Amino acid sequence: MSHLSTAEKTEPKQQSSENAIEAHELTKRYGSNLALKGVSFKVPRGSVFGVIGPNGAGKTTTMRTLLDIIRPSSGHAIVLGEDPRHAGPELRRRIGFLPGELILDGRTTGRKLLQHYADISGPVRQGQIEELAERLSLDLSRAVRKLSKGNKQKLGIVQAFMHQPDLLVLDEPTSGLDPLMQQVFLDLVREAREAGQSVFLSSHVISEIQQAADEVAILRDGKIVTIASVEQLRASAIRHLRLVATGISMAELQQRLGRLDGVDNLAVASISSADQDSVEASATLEGEIPPLLQALSTLTLTDLVLEEPDLEESVLKLYTSDSKEVA
Incomplete structure (x- = not known):
């Protein structure tokens, strides 16, 4: 798993942009296939921005481009006031990332795995991991390889949130969670927004986006069909x-x-x-x-x-x- 999220909470740098993310005409080509076709949007600071679309619409490709996991064929993005292609580890320490294809395996326990991530990227506030695990009903003493898909997903959520990053990038975050835990996750997103954090959230679960997001982009075939507030979507529903x-x-x-x-x-x-x-x-x-x-x-x-x-x-x-x- 590309770990971008466990880091000590640092003071945000002075930046001129009022947006946490600015994507400008992002295009990604794989051979003859265009995965992204000029995607542009802005995510205001302290807001929750949802992206919904069917499988293959380009949601994950957009996220990976923003995080510099892959490079766009053309266009560019500004994340927390910096170009992710050149910002390096300092920018990544300010981002909490939960990938859509979460791969966690090993004989170590969930607690030791999370501590390992924290040791690499920087300390996490004392007790924060345990508090998040308790809210998610996650047993940190169990070996990761013995965890169910849902419990591995909870582990991924803890590692994304535990250092209280300036920006959360969450790809299909409730996959494998039962309805009760989905509501706990949505509570975490609301609390992050209230704390001034920004959230970029992708999902194909429309009700989830409806509850969590301030603004929604609908993605289809690598293009943005429309961007609107949840209220605007409801008004035209x-x-x-x-x-x-x-x-x-x-x-x-x-x-x-x-x-x-x-x-x-x-x-x-x-x-x-x-x-x-x-x-x-x-x-x-x-x-x-x-x-x-x-x-x-x-x-x-x-x-x-x-x-x-x-x-x-x-x-x-x-x-x-x-x-x-x-x-």
Whole structure:
């Protein structure tokens, strides 16, 4: 494992940039394959920046480029105010890195392995390792080779967080964790942000990004499809609508809902009962709610369900659409 993360907490250098990361037109070519195609973004200091995308989208390649594990074919990045290609160990000591393919093996215990990393890079605050291990329910006395995938992942999380780095770079960090430990991890991310640390987080778990990130980049085929805040994504997310109304014909309800912007997959049907005849409508809604409420305000409704925004459905739509790249 490339160990970039165990180091003594040092005072940040004076820097002119207000961003923890600035990526400028990063391109990475492997033979005839373009893994990154002009990726550009900025991560403000003290924020959590999430990158989501399907497997093969370029998430890991982007991270490795930022950390100078691999070199871009063109373009460049500035990390904590420095060029990672030339900054050397001093910059790496200020970064906590959890790779997506975490390889940990050996007869040594988790405690000795973490101490080994700390001895190489610099001391960690006394008791910090034990505190993190306790929160993650990680037994540090067990041999690393006997740990399950989930417990090895916990060990990787501890080594990334334990020196309280200025920047955390985390690639699929909750892989192998159960739901309870996923929430503990998200708590650690929130606490890091509150302490002024910056976090660059990649995942294909949309709910995880939704809970953790201030801003989200959606990556597809080596290109950024869009960059938006979680609030902006939620505002444009898809909601599922279902209603039942009386005193209106199917054609009239179809017309009233059909002319609203953002209404799609509209289906209208008649419902007959012993008491009264009703009309049922179902649709998906993408966009603002007030126009819908205005259209429904004069109806006699006997049932109305408007689900929470389906962020996952919206993001998956961006994965497969021909949306214009936003850099």
